[in-house]
Amino acid sequence: MPKRFSMPEIDSSLLLTQTLGDNELTEEVKKCRILLVGAGGIGSEVIKDLLLMGFETIDVIDLDTIDVSNLNRQFLFNRQHVGKSKAEIAAKVAVDHFGHNASVAVKAIHNSIQSSEFDIDFYKSYTLVINALDNRAARSHVNRMCLAAGVPLVESGSEGYMGQVFLIHKTVTQCYECEGPKQDSRTFASCTIRNTPSLPIHCIVWAKHLFAQLFGEVDADNDVSPDNTDPELTTSDNKDDSNGLTSTAKQQSTRDWVKACGYDTKQVFVKLFHTDIEYLLRMDQLWENRTKPKTIDYDRVVANDIEFDAIEGTSSSNGLNGSGEPNPDLKAQKVVANDIEFDAIEGTSSSNGLNGSGEPNPDLKAQKLWSINECLTIFDESIKELMKRLTDFGGNDTFLVWDKDDESALDFVTAVSNLRSFCFHISRKSKFDVKSMAGNIIPAISSTNSIVGGLIVLQTLNILRNNVHKKRNPELTTEEANKALYESCRHVYLRKVGPSAKNLISAYELEKPNPNCMVCSANVPEIEISLSFKKT
Incomplete structure (x- = not known):
């Protein structure tokens, strides 16, 4: 991209103070260390917005590479970037065009956030974490790591014209898994x-x-x-x-x-x-x-x-369930030559998939x-x-x-x-x-991602304002500080305006933690295992 679009050198501290009206909040922004997980549709908007807001230290992690189909809605990327790391290109382009001074440091990590090298100490090194992911497994992983590290997590997502942004913090709000297993989104990159x-x-x-x-x-x-x-x-x-x-x-x-x-x-x-x-x-x-x-x-x-490969179509390709026992849904099947045939399926009138008239059972045939x-x-x-x-x-x-x-x-x-x-x-x-x-796929929309990116930055500022509040009031107990954080942040929804939704953006009180959640509840049982290496 031409250099003429680069940001000029500016006094970011002065500009921030004039914008935020608070010297202490300005300092919080400048020294804040952010981990941005995902550099795709939402992530590429967030990294730009953070730099324009005055944040200086950002690490962005993403395993994906840039596809030509990304170019119409992920505007940090150009055709010359196709095939290259999203994290590396997003970091470079964002700094080149939106880096406001020499202190800006954006580090790219081309790796999976679920890699074992990113341990609790890795998460604890950040002021907060921002999720800009598009899959449930990675979201759950980051959710658990942030809870274990005690680091605030700003979760986000978009689906067509709808989006949401909310805070996750241990003992303060619901976590990502408080409501039970999530269904995979119908939006796919x-x-x-x-x-x-x-x-x-x-x-x-x-x-x-x-x-x-x-x-x-x-x-x-x-x-x-x-x-x-x-x-x-x-x-x-x-x-x-x-x-x-x-x-x-x-x-x-x-x-x-x-x-x-x-x-x-x-x-x-x-x-x-x-x-x-x-x-x-x-x-x-x-x-x-x-x-x-x-x-x-x-x-x-x-x-x-x-x-x-053998028997598939279940959570385990070896025919065992999560406990290592034979899967009851598969124990009546066997692999024969190049096909899987049903043997003695209970509840049917024939073990060969035929009904009582000798015709193929249509329900069983569809499940073959x-x-x-x-x-x-x-x-x-x-x-x-x-x-x-x-x-x-x-x-x-x-x-x-x-x-x-x-x-x-x-x-x-x-x-x-x-x-x-x-x-x-x-x-x-x-x-x-x-x-x-095979439900309908919902397209990713760039304007939705842009709005969600802006809402993430606003949520981030609310978290930092609470940090300033705690420093100004050192006598606050942990419970009082958590209450202040809970009241300063909101669960924000973005949706299409219509007869049943008059506002494009709506903010609601954050949900309290679920006391029965197996991930964030204080009642999670601890299991002690004793190992003996003696020969028996």
């Missing part, structure tokens, strides 16, 4: 869907996007191919493309390419599950801390020479996990059926709409998502599960 899926729902969303690319109303933002314009991927491997699929994809959209090949099942399969996966494998940075995906050989699938060969067969059949339907409806001038109650459309998404899951070592799902999980 495009780069996760296209490049680094880790959950079955990621593969299901990708399969729905593919349906739209092949048969539906095309949305360029929901392309399913890897980004072929990444300058880091102009390798000799790219230039020597034996089947011409990758080079063709550079010039054509997925819809145009599939039309050109006549919706040929083999060519589509090879592109999606072999060529594109090989392309992703050349994006080395993606796999530094992740398991590399694997390609699928079409001919081996046809020959029944490839299969999913398909073999990889079955996925290919159904992939082929559904493509032909959907293509015929598209042609009958008028061809180029019409498009199909995905409907979970449309058997062919559901078959397509189930088969495709399971094939994608195979590539990324993710447990497969039955047709029944796919139907229940």
Whole structure:
């Protein structure tokens, strides 16, 4: 980016004091050490806002790399940054353009926040932590670490036009897990869907996007191919493309390419599950801390020479539950050749999946996990059926709409998502599960992230004001100081204005801790384990 946009050298202390009207609060801001977890949609807004507000010491951590699909809503990134670390680029660009003086120090950490190297002492080194994450597991981890370290956590999230910001502090407010297990958000980063899926729902969303690319109303933002314009991927491997699929994809959209090949099942399969996966494998940075995906050989699938790993589709791929005991849902199943067959399932009239009339039981059939060969067969059949339907409806001038109650459309998404899951070592799902999980994806909206980013900074200032209040009143007890913090911060919601919601932004009293919470409650039991190393 041109240097003319860089911030001039200014007297940030004077400007801060004039803005905040409090010398002591100014000093709190300047010496505050912030850990920002996530440099994506919300995180890239927060790091800019913090610097503009006068904060000087920020560490930003993110494992992800920049995808071309991020560029329309994460404005610190440009096309030249595609393939590079989000944390490193966000830190550099933010300092170059919004760093107000030489004291600004923004450190980038390209790593997973769940790495064991980030221990309690790491968290204790910060004044506060800001969460700008998009997945439940990482949020829960940061929540527990901040509680253990006694460090305030500003939690945030956005979903379409809605967002929220709230404080989490031990003994003062509810923690992230006080209300029990959270459902995964229906909003997913495009780069996760296209490049680094880790959950079955990621593969299901990708399969729905593919349906739209092949048969539906095309949305360029929901392309399913890897980004072929990444300058880091102009390798000799790219230039020597034996089947011409990758080079063709550079010039054509997925819809145009599939039309050109006549919706040929083999060519589509090879592109999606072999060529594109090989392309992703050349994006080395993606796999530094992740398991590399694997390609699928079409001919081996046809020959029944490839299969999913043992029994999948549960929380454990070895058929055991969390206690190490045989999973009761799986103990009646066995792996036979290239398929999983049901043996003596209780509650059915037949152990072979047939009803009393000798016909397949439709409920049981929908819950059966398909073999990889079955996925290919159904992939082929559904493509032909959907293509015929598209042609009958008028061809180029019409498009199909995905409907979970449309058997062919559901078959397509189930088969495709399971094939994608195979590539990324993710447990497969039955047709029944796919139907229940395939809700509409909610798009990420840049203006929502911008507003949430501003609200996070305001919440941060409220926490620092409380620190100033404690210093001015050293006689305050811990209980009194916590009460002041509780009253100074709010649970802030952002939502669409409508008949039932007159205000764009609404603030409510923070929730008190749940006394039965197994994470933050004082009643959490302590278990003492004695180990003996004597031989028995």
